[in-house]
Amino acid sequence: MDLFSRSWTALRTAVAELSDEDFAQPSGCTGWLVRDLVCHLVIDAQDVLITLVTPAETEPTRDAVTYWDVAATPPTGDDPLDALIVRLAAAYEQPRLLKFHLDDVGSAAGRAAELADPGLRVSTRGEVLTAGDYLSAYVLEWTLHHLDLVAHLPDAAEPPTEGLARSREMLEKIAGATFPVSFSDKDTLLVGTGRRAPTDAENTDLGELATKLPLVLG
Secondary structure, three states: HHHHHHOOOHHHHHHHOOOOHHHHHHOOOOOOOOHHHHHHHHHHHHHHHHHHHOOOOOOOOOOOOOOOEEEOOOOOOHHHHHHHHHHHHHHOOOOHHHHHHHHHHHHHHHHHHHHOOOEEEEOOOEEEEEEEHHHHHHOOOHHHHHHHHHHOOOOOOOOHHHHHHHHHHHHHHHHOOOOOOOOOHHHHHHHHOOOOOOOHHHHHHHHHHHHHOOOOEE
């Protein structure tokens, strides 16, 4: 729960510190500019709020790791929902409006997470999780999108080290394999999810694991 808050606060702070020009730069998400990614984060924050007030009575069907589905192919940016995000982001016109909306909804999501009972069962995407597992899953979401945000912004702050480490741990559980010790946590996430192609040397270190990559999470 605490790591969710630290990761989310760091990501929102990174957005707040962007210049207007940064919003027009490409992000690490295929087909999205930084402004599109920030708009997606607004939707993510809404999802957190909705989920935390959608209690469930049945036993959990997923946990923080099995929450994630692995798709067969990487996103192209042509998915209808992805395209909708681009149109929504453009409608804001001014970056300050996007910043304001993310700060407004994002702060509320952060407060809701802090107040949530970790053992509360909640429903999302047709599945049931404890609130603790749901928020733990989102550490990976925030960390990956923080890397996406700063992919082409070398002066922007990167995700917290503890968030990177926890996200690597979750990705390794999803993969059912351990990434080489030669990989940093950041490189594990970038290469493991297909955000960056491995070098020849990295492919050698990956061995059989390379055949399982990328892990396209959804």
